[in-house]
Amino acid sequence: MIEYIPQIPEMRISGMTRIRRERRLELPGEVSGAVGLRVGSQDVVARAYPPKIRRALSLTRVIGVREADVPKRLLKHVGDPVEAREIIIAKPINMGVQRLVYRAPEAGQIAAIQGSWMILDIYDAPQDCLALYRGSIVNVTPRLGAEIQAQGALIQGVWGSGKDSVGVLKWFDRSPDAILDARALEADTRGSILVAGGGVTAALLRRADELQAAGIVTGSLAPELRGLAGSIKVPVLVTEGFGQIPMSTTVFDLLSVLNGQEAGINARFEPRGRHATRPELFVPLAASRMQDSDNAAEAKRPRVESGAHVRGACPPYLGRIGTLPQDFVLQWLSTDAGTQLPAVEVDWLDTTGERELVPWTNLELIG
Amino acid sequence: MADSPTSILVADVGSAATKVGLVDLVSGEYRLVGATRTMSTVDAPNEDLMIGVRQGIMQLEALTGRRLLDAKNALIRPTRLDGDGSDAFVAVTSAALPLHAVVIGLSRDYSVACAGQAVNSTFAIVDHTIAVDEESGRWGTTASDGRAGGASAAVEKLATLKPDLVVMVGGIDGGAVAPLREMANIVAAVGAAMDEDSRPFVIFAGNHMARGDVVERIGGLMQVSVVDNVLPALDRANPGPLQAEIENLYRKRRIERLPGFDKLAAWAEKGVMTTADAFTRVTEYLARKYQLRVLGVDLGAGATTMVRADGNRTQRAVVEEESVGYGLDALLERTGIETIMRWLPTPLEAAEVHAGLLNQSVRPQAVPTRWQDTTALNAAGREILMHTADVWHDQLRSQEFGATNGHAQAGFADSDLVLLSGAPVARGSKPTSLLLMLLDALQVRGIFSVAADNAGLAAAMGAVAAVNSEAAAQALENDCLVTWGTVFVPDVVARAGEPLALVAHVEPARGGKLEADVKLGSLELIPLGEGEKANVELRAGRGVSWGPSARGNIFKREVQGGTVGVMIDARGRPLPMDENMDRQRERMQRWMWEAGA
Numbered sequence: 004m005i006e007y008i009p010q011i012p013e014m015r016i017s018g019m020t021r022i023r024r025e026r027r028l029e030l031p032g033e034v035s036g037a038v039g040l041r042v043g044s045q046d047v048v049a050r051a052y053p054p055k056i057r058r059a060l061s062l063t064r065v066i067g068v069r070e071a072d073v074p075k076r077l078l079k080h081v082g083d084p085v086e087a088r089e090i091i092i093a094k095p096i097n098m099g100v101q102r103l104v105y106r107a108p109e110a111g112q113i114a115a116i117q118g119s120w121m122i123l124d125i126y127d128a129p130q131d132c133l134a135l136y137r138g139s140i141v142n143v144t145p146r147l148g149a150e151i152q153a154q155g156a157l158i159q160g161v162w163g164s165g166k167d168s169v170g171v172l173k174w175f176d177r178s179p180d181a182i183l184d185a186r187a188l189e190a191d192t193r194g195s196i197l198v199a200g201g202g203v204t205a206a207l208l209r210r211a212d213e214l215q216a217a218g219i220v221t222g223s224l225a226p227e228l229r230g231l232a233g234s235i236k237v238p239v240l241v242t243e244g245f246g247q248i249p250m251s252t253t254v255f256d257l258l259s260v261l262n263g264q265e266a267g268i269n270a271r272f273e274p275r276g277r278h279a280t281r282p283e284l285f286v287p288l289a290a291s292r293m294q295d296s297d298n299a300a301e302a303k304r305p306r307v308e309s310g311a312h313v314r315g316a317c318p319p320y321l322g323r324i325g326t327l328p329q330d331f332v333l334q335w336l337s338t339d340a341g342t343q344l345p346a347v348e349v350d351w352l353d354t355t356g357e358r359e360l361v362p363w364t365n366l367e368l369i370g
Numbered sequence: 371m372a373d374s375p376t377s378i379l380v381a382d383v384g385s386a387a388t389k390v391g392l393v394d395l396v397s398g399e400y401r402l403v404g405a406t407r408t409m410s411t412v413d414a415p416n417e418d419l420m421i422g423v424r425q426g427i428m429q430l431e432a433l434t435g436r437r438l439l440d441a442k443n444a445l446i447r448p449t450r451l452d453g454d455g456s457d458a459f460v461a462v463t464s465a466a467l468p469l470h471a472v473v474i475g476l477s478r479d480y481s482v483a484c485a486g487q488a489v490n491s492t493f494a495i496v497d498h499t500i501a502v503d504e505e506s507g508r509w510g511t512t513a514s515d516g517r518a519g520g521a522s523a524a525v526e527k528l529a530t531l532k533p534d535l536v537v538m539v540g541g542i543d544g545g546a547v548a549p550l551r552e553m554a555n556i557v558a559a560v561g562a563a564m565d566e567d568s569r570p571f572v573i574f575a576g577n578h579m580a581r582g583d584v585v586e587r588i589g590g591l592m593q594v595s596v597v598d599n600v601l602p603a604l605d606r607a608n609p610g611p612l613q614a615e616i617e618n619l620y621r622k623r624r625i626e627r628l629p630g631f632d633k634l635a636a637w638a639e640k641g642v643m644t645t646a647d648a649f650t651r652v653t654e655y656l657a658r659k660y661q662l663r664v665l666g667v668d669l670g671a672g673a674t675t676m677v678r679a680d681g682n683r684t685q686r687a688v689v690e691e692e693s694v695g696y697g698l699d700a701l702l703e704r705t706g707i708e709t710i711m712r713w714l715p716t717p718l719e720a721a722e723v724h725a726g727l728l729n730q731s732v733r734p735q736a737v738p739t740r741w742q743d744t745t746a747l748n749a750a751g752r753e754i755l756m757h758t759a760d761v762w763h764d765q766l767r768s769q770e771f772g773a774t775n776g777h778a779q780a781g782f783a784d785s786d787l788v789l790l791s792g793a794p795v796a797r798g799s800k801p802t803s804l805l806l807m808l809l810d811a812l813q814v815r816g817i818f819s820v821a822a823d824n825a826g827l828a829a830a831m832g833a834v835a836a837v838n839s840e841a842a843a844q845a846l847e848n849d850c851l852v853t854w855g856t857v858f859v860p861d862v863v864a865r866a867g868e869p870l871a872l873v874a875h876v877e878p879a880r881g882g883k884l885e886a887d888v889k890l891g892s893l894e895l896i897p898l899g900e901g902e903k904a905n906v907e908l909r910a911g912r913g914v915s916w917g918p919s920a921r922g923n924i925f926k927r928e929v930q931g932g933t934v935g936v937m938i939d940a941r942g943r944p945l946p947m948d949e950n951m952d953r954q955r956e957r958m959q960r961w962m963w964e965a966g967a
Contacts, residue, residue: 006432009408009425012735013415031565057563059525059556070555081562115562118555118587122529122563161732226707226724244732246725274696274732275385275672276467277627279413304415317736318743321729338739342798364409364737 005333005345012367013305014281014314015159016253018260019288022157024136024269027148029053032130036149038141042134044169044267044287048149054111055127063119066103068094070119077116084112091121135167135267137287155287156261158254162224163270163282164232164239170196170217172286174262179222180249185210192216196268196284198258201249203228203239211237218268220258220284222250222322238270240282243322251314251324252353253369261286305370313349317365324369325349328358336360374838375457376400377449379438381423382645382830383463383634384410385672386695386734387796388419389826390426392434392456393834393845400844404434405825407796409735412465412628419465419630445637460833461638463631464645464670466624468690469494469534469616474557475576476502476540476549484601485539485575487768488609491687491761493620493644493673498531500524502540502549529560533570535619536561537612538584541577543602550580554587561592571619575600575612607768617644640836646675646688648832652846653677653789654684655835659843665785665814667758668829669751669792671695671734674758678782687762692754694747694793695734698727705753712947713749713810715959718742723749737797744799745962748807751794755811783815784917789851791823801854801933802895803967809893809939810961815861816917817927820854820934855898855932858906862890862942863913870911871940878904878931886938891946893964894938898931905929906936914940937965 015022032051036042062068068076072094079091085107093104111125138153173195175187183199185206196218197211203221205228211219212235219239223246224232232239242254250258266286273280305311309331315323328350336346344362351357377394391405406429411422427438437454440446446455471494475481478501489496528536536557541550561569572594574584581596588594597611625631625644635642645668653666657679668675674689674697692701702710707724714723723746730736730747738744763781794804805820823829828850835842862871869889876884876896888894890911898904910916910923929936941961948954961967 005429007425007429009406009429010411010416010421011409012733057526057529059522059529059560061522061552115559117558117562117591118552120525120552120555120559122559124563162728223725226721226728229728244725245728246722275413277629281414316733317729317738318726318740338798339741341800344737344739344798362737362739364735365739367733 005335008307008333008363010307011363012316014367014369015157015283015305016257016369018156018257019154020157021152021154022136022285023141023150023152025144025148025150026132026134026136027144028130028132030130031146034143034145034147034149036134036140036143038143040140042138042140042151044133044135044137044265046134047131048134048140048151049132049147051130051132053127053130054114054124056125057114058108058111058123058125060121060123061119062092062105062121065105066092066094068092068119073116073119079113081113081116084110085123086110091123133167133169135169135269136285137267153285153287155285156257158220158242158257158284160220160240160242160282160284161244162241163272164235165271166236166238167267167269167271168196168217168238169265169267170194172196172198172258172261172264172266174198174259175200178249179252179255180247183207183221188214188216190214196220196266198262199250200255202247205231208232208235208237208239211235218270218284220268222254223248238268240268240270240284248322251322253312253314253324305368307368312369313366314369315361315365316367317362320361320365323351323353325351333363334360336362374841375448376838376841377456377458378834378837378841379427379445379456379459380827380830380834381426381459381461381634382827383412383419383423383461383465384645384670385412385465386410386793387671387826388422388426389830390423390430391825391827391830392430392436392438393841394456399848400838400841402825402827402845402849404430405827406430406433407826410465412630417629419463419628420633421630423461423634458639458837459637460640460830460837461634462643462645462648462830462833463625463628463634464672466493466620466628468673469620469624470497470532471495471535471537471616472498472500472528472531472533472570473537473539474500474528474553475538476553480604481539481541481576481601484607484609484768485537485612487761487764488600488612489537489616491689491765492613492616493624493646493688493690494535494616495691497533498527500528502553525556525560528556529563532564532568534623535616536570536572538572538574539576539600541580541599542604543578543599545577545579547577547580547583550576551583551587554580554584558588558591561588571595571623573597573612573615573619609765609768620644640833643833643836645670645829646673646686649675649791649829650677650679650684650686651832651835652828654679655832655843655846656787656789657681660787662786663782663784664787664789665782665812666789667755667791667808667812669694669754669790669794671793672697674754676758676762678762678785685762685766687758687765689754689758689761692757694730694751694754696731697754698731698750701750701754701757702727704757708951710746710749710753712951712954713752713958714745714955715962716952716955718746734793744797745803747797748794748799748803751807752811755807759812781813783813785814786818788812788814788818788820789823789828790820791826791828795822795824796826800967802965803962805854805857805934805937806893806962806965806967809857809859809937810945813943815859815943817856817858817929819856819930820932821851822854822933823850824852825850853900853930853932854934855936856929857937857939858908859939859943860908860910861915861917862940871914872911872938873909874938875907875909876904876936878902888938888940891941893941893961895934895964895966896936896938898929898935900932902931903928904931904936908938
């Protein structure tokens with residue numbers, strides 16, 4: 004028996020929790036929210052103006068002007084907006100009868116000039132940062148974003164394709180291991196977050212993109228579909244892992260209850276570092292109940308204790324849900340290779356009464 | 371050494387796991403009296419590496435029955451009369467993310483290649499390179515519209531990236547300065563267009579005559595440091611100063627910004643070393659003490675380190691992008707699953723293996739226990755080792771630009787001791803499986819010993835040496851390193867009709883005799899237990915030799931046994947791989963069977 008039981012990774016899968024999430028622009032811009040402001044999922048909390056193209060060119064080479072002469076030939080300066088075809092720099096030629104000019108290829112702004120080099124930002128549509136989590140702004144980071152506090156159901160996944168969106172959950176009445184195919188999609192898919200069971204097909208990913216689905220939540224994803232999932236506009240969230248893994252019963256059952264509700268899907272995935280983030284689906288508490296629950300205590304992180312829910316994080320337990328039994332203890336387990344690993348008995352919930360000794364590091368705490 | 375601490379608490383904070391151990395005097399010798407392994411807590415939701423360190427210490431307390439933390443979770447220091455506490459605390463870490471770099475230089479084949487190799491083999495990843503000589507109009511012809519004098523696509527890519535670091539190189543010392551001024555203008559323009567907070571750090575490692583111009587043009591916008599030219603002459607590379615500066619930057623911008631680092635540093639009086647530096651020290655120590663050429667390999671969850679030390683010279687490559695944890699994703703991107711499948715026996719399925727490796731990359735703390743999962747990870751490990759060896763060799767070659775001393779060709783093939791550390795050992799793969807992985811991936815030949823870092827704390831002993839070198843050496847040899855045995859890899863020239871590569875006579879010191887016929891293209895595993903010695907006589911067949919240093923066809927040596935024993939690898943190098951995947955996997959199955967993997 005090992006007396007001290009260390010922490011294991013946590014995954015938040017909860018029908019009701021209170022969270023704080025920072026919504027942040029990739030580039031500095033304008034923040035439209037203020038502390039205390041209630042925001043809906045689709046409200047814009049910040050807006051940036053990233054360039055479509057960042058044009059970099061040597062003015063010396065473009066019109067043959069010496070570096071020292073660049074300042075006096077410039078008609079525009081750093082920070083100046085330019086219209087399409089507007090002249091940025093001009094040099095007299097042929098005894099001053101004619102001039103050689105460089106015109107802005109499109110509307111934009113001069114971002115920098117250093118020596119003979121100019122960086123010209125070509126305008127693009129503004130980039131909006133949606134609130135995504137319906138709740139209240141509790142903190143603002145000037146020029147970058149806002150922190151939102153929200154209450155509702157939260158399902159974290161293990162992998163996300165990037166991107167985020169808001170939509171209505173569409174749960175297909177299938178089993179947790181069913182593969183969702185394009186044939187199941189109808190014209191009303193637009194704006195829906197599709198809940199697949201065990202997996203999706205390539206055709207489903209493409210069709211969901213065509214029909215402008217708001218997101219896809221799937222138990223697992225075939226490894227060869229990862230590139231496709233990352234290339235479409237629809238955010239894809241994987242709850243269990245890669246391969247053919249049924250969606251865990253806890254996630255599946257929770258999603259079935261939430262069917263038809265508005266949700267925010269944040270499929271951004273950064274496994275390491277200061278901005279490490281797990282992909283997640285958030286279903287805000289109905290507005291009518293929001294007021295009452297504002298005073299609710301901050302949601303607690305799941306704890307290692309008897310009855311705590313755990314999920315297998317490694318084959319052959321991957322995706323299986325179980326509980327830690329009464330008076331569970333950490334004990335040594337010998338593997339086939341002869342290694343001793345700390346392990347704990349788990350009561351699997353998918354097969355009645357099955358108790359199994361599982362390496363502690365191969366479990367994650369859920370709740 | 372009257373003032374040296376005798377009980378030393380040691381922590382290795384990795385990207386996925388935190389290892390903690392206690393070194394203390396036991397019957398007059400320093401021993402590792404306990405070691406634990408818990409998950410690292412650097413990233414969200416914990417965002418404090420000290421949580422993992424304290425958990426490791428608490429688990430150690432439970433294992434040893436010795437209190438190491440007080441009621442306020444602070445270290446009990448020094449050791450009390452009742453035995454609780456420790457005298458010193460040392461720490462190493464590999465939990466920080468690498469720096470992302472762009473290399474910009476005058477010549478693709480010289481300065482950019484040389485600097486790229488230098489950057490890639492330390493704590494950074496090169497995301498983009500720009501070389502002037504590729505653009506006939508100098509900076510102009512990679513324009514998207516193809517017109518000379520148009521915008522530069524290469525520079526535009528730099529402007530869209532958000533590197534942590536820009537490495538500027540080019541020109542031999544005393545050469546032309548004008549092209550470097552223009553390069554400085556580009557970097558300055560790109561930096562000026564960025565938000566002030568996200569501007570990269572710039573290291574100039576080019577022609578020393580251009581330093582003033584570069585600093586003048588860039589210094590007002592971005593932080594610049596100047597180091598010795600990475601290529602001072604066309605036949606002489608000098609990557610050391612650039613790498614040292616990158617390591618300095620990595621420490622300041624990555625390690626010291628790890629959440630909880632300040633508390634860890636406050637505990638560790640001698641500072642916190644990088645795991646790679648500490649591992650390098652250990653490799654150098656073994657090379658010096660035993661007069662050996664030592665090859666150290668650390669397959670971490672977040673990075674891979676390869677160090678070769680021979681007492682006079684140390685050469686290291688740290689590959690941050692590919693690893694047996696988080697870096698499996700990058701490995702699969704580079705090689706594809708089929709390349710990894712060639713190292714697997716039948717009947718494993720590609721899709722299942724691919725999924726398993728991706729799952730390990732998103733949950734690197736998990737410890738696979740099924741044979742098929744560890745075998746797939748070891749297959750991936752082979753590719754990572756081969757890539758790291760390439761980076762190591764590239765760096766060696768770049769340092770010896772134009773040199774004709776032949777050292778670059780030799781590389782680490784003549785190593786006497788191979789030391790394996792990292793996640794595969796910690797995960798508990800069979801030693802024979804891991805030894806086969808090493809033999810397949812590294813082109814080490816001749817006769818060498820293999821040892822493994824079973825406690826996962828060998829690197830940390832490099833940091834222990836800073837407070838008590840005797841304790842580090844004894845704990846390392848007594849408890850951290852486990853000898854796997856001795857390996858014979860002869861040079862084999864395959865000839866039709868000569869199936870027998872060599873005959874091995876083994877006489878263990880405990881008595882008895884063993885004879886084995888080793889066929890061409892096969893492996894032979896001869897059991898010889900830990901601490902056992904045996905006289906081995908190898909009679910080489912035709913076309914089999916032990917390299918230029920050993921003449922004659924009979925070779926005799928006393929060898930040491932270990933967890934694995936004595937392995938004879940008569941497959942020849944390079945390994946005979948079959949292009950037909952089915953046959954290759956059958957071959958792999960046979961090799962694994964012969965090696966007991």
